[in-house]
Amino acid sequence: MASLLLCLSATVLFVQSTVAFNCSQKPIYVDIHKRAVHDSPVFQYGSFIGLGTPAQNQSLWPSLQQNHTSFASPTYCKDNSTLKNCDRSTGGFYNHQDSTTFIENDNFKTLDQVETDFKSFFGQETLRLYTHFFETDGASQTLVENSTIEVAEQGSITPARVGVGSSSTLLRDLAAQNIIAGKTYSLYIGQGFDRAGGVVNGSNVFGGYDSGRFTGTPNQYPMNIANVNPMSVRVKDIIITDSNNANVSLFDNTVFTDMKSRPDEFEAQITTEQFPFSFPYQITQNIIAKLGAVQDNTWGDNSLKLKNAFNGTLSIVLDDGFTVTLPPEVLMNASNITPIQDRDEKSTAPFYLGTAFLGQVYLMADYESDNFFLAPAVQKNNMVMPVTFCPKSTPVAYERPNQSAWQRQGLIGAVVGGVLGGLGAIAALYCLWITWMRKKDERKLKRELKKNRESKMEQMDLEDAPTFDPPPKNAAKAIFWRRNKP
Incomplete structure (x- = not known):
């Protein structure tokens, strides 16, 4: 009986919490x-x-x-x-x-x-x-x-x-x-601003999310309201992958022997107030050692600069396994500047995942339940599909139609193009044939008309005047006379 009452109470509370929001907005x-x-x-x-x-x-x-x-x-x-x-x-x-x-x-x-x-x-x-x-x-x-x-x-x-x-x-x-519907919000910051150096635009969705801007099932995280930036996550690993697909963990104390043991995961605040990442001091030193980075302040944010070009990636792995990878063009711009901030050993400032991070993910926040979601962002989205983000629900990505290997490789386009081109050629040949047949019929009609005119003219030629025998002079009674034979 007690369990039944508990179930009914939970059901009533759930219904009350959902009815309070007008999710038809x-x-x-x-x-x-x-x-x-x-x-x-x-x-x-x-x-x-x-x-x-x-x-x-x-x-x-x-x-x-x-x-x-x-x-x-x-x-x-x-x-x-x-x-x-x-x-x-x-x-x-x-x-x-x-x-x-x-x-x-x-x-x-x-x-x-x-x-x-x-x-x-x-x-x-x-x-x-x-x-x-x-x-x-x-x-x-x-x-x-x-x-x-x-x-x-x-x-x-x-x-x-x-x-x-x-x-x-x-x-x-x-x-x-x-x-x-409620205090919900979604953000894709884009890369069209000067520091990012890209061309992809971003978007806000108040009370909803753009279902075509992300893929997969979003990962859910609780907000830490005590932080200035309440949307915070825990980072358990950072991996550098070079052009030969060789991976090195910045947490690996067997590679970076300055560390006596593998460091613990750390909390990082997601922020739009700065572009670069701010990692713990020792992790930052490992990046400097691995990539040959030096201090730089070209953008006024103390981002590190590489001495030599690096055609690799950097992946941030969160405690739930969700991984965000910076591609080579983001990890190092045309001036060899990285989105990783230098850090003083005595600094007590929070660790940050800046807009370089938000350029790769889609963020959805539910302030009614103090939860937020992260999902891989669709960088170039030709369609905008805003959907209501009902509080206390999980956003759902737009499911793109399944594509065959031909469609994925673009072969279907070539086939369709060939078919359409062939049909166009056939249509053009058909038009030429119709034009030629019409010309042929016109010429035939002209010949027939000319022949008919000539025939009518021949019919209208005057015959020679006929001659008749005169009536008999001696006959008592003339019954008829006959026409002379020609």
């Missing part, structure tokens, strides 16, 4: 690529979002640790900001005085950790989330009215952020206004 897809933004002289890579009335369009970088959607004020780059290339790096500028829908909120307390030199103010504003599936198509918008925003006035960080942290005000407002 469609997700909001917001693409990430370079675009023109408000008061900026250059195109900037980021999420296509505007705000205010009239709209001031911005290009915002997704932040997994920041909880507010923030913008740069027109004075941000003028008040002693130390941000490099400030006027070209803020994702645009927002002037709250030009908007008729902004209401300042002096009493709002920030939900983020604040830099010592950072100064900002908060308010309520109309956010405009633009859905723009392809660059050649027009965009539609979803309005989020009275959403909390932060306006940066002074500091050294890049202020243009879509805050999608664990206490995201944007996700909160979207769910509260019943625009999305």
Whole structure:
């Protein structure tokens, strides 16, 4: 009896938890690529979002640790900001005085950790989330009215952020206004920004995920809310594979004899705040020794640089076996710079998996259950397939049709091309034959018409006048006369 009551109670709780979410709501897809933004002289890579009335369009970088959607004020780059290339790096500028829908909120307390030199103010504003599936198509918008925003006035960080942290005000407002099913979010950061040096664009999906952007069954992980970046994983191995397919584990103390024993797995936070990886000191030293790396700060992030080119890969193995592999073009760019950060031996900073990691995986976060999912990303996806991410459910990848060996190798295309080409040739020959037959019939008809005209002319020729015998003179009664024979 007790077990029956327990089962019924669990069933009721499950039904209540799922009924609370309106999973019939469609997700909001917001693409990430370079675009023109408000008061900026250059195109900037980021999420296509505007705000205010009239709209001031911005290009915002997704932040997994920041909880507010923030913008740069027109004075941000003028008040002693130390941000490099400030006027070209803020994702645009927002002037709250030009908007008729902004209401300042002096009493709002920030939900983020604040830099010592950072100064900002908060308010309520109309956010405009633009859905723009392809660059050649027009965009539609979803309005989020009275959403909390932060306006940066002074500091050294890049202020243009879509805050999608664990206490995201944007996700909160979207769910509260019943625009999305719940506080769920998915991200593919892409590789179209300067540091990555690629061309593949990214995307955000609020309240859903792009089912065509990943493959396989996603791996689920619990969030560590105590961390600044709550989406954290445990790394149990890092493997370097050279061009001859020889593998070397950076955890192998028999190869790297400076280590007395094999190191323990470590926790790493997934972040969008930096591009390179930050590994433990000894692992970093093993990379330096194995690849012949040196310190470099070309990009201002202390990424290591290789003395010599390396045509190999680096694989990060998580504690559940999920493996993410950096291809050669990501492990080392055209300038021999790696996405691996140098680290001081005494550093107590967290270990990070930066956007170099997110360029290879698709991330799906469920803030209603404090779980997130990782899956291999589809780098070049020609179709966008947003699906509702109902809280407390597991995302499902789009299943591509099974392909035969001919299809996989492209032979079916050659066959279809040959068939279509042959049919085209037959059609062309048929048209030529029809044209020739028509010409032939026209010539035959002309000959027949000419012959008929000649025949009619012959029929119309006048005959010689006939001659008759005169009536008999002596006959008493003439009965008839006959025509002379010719």
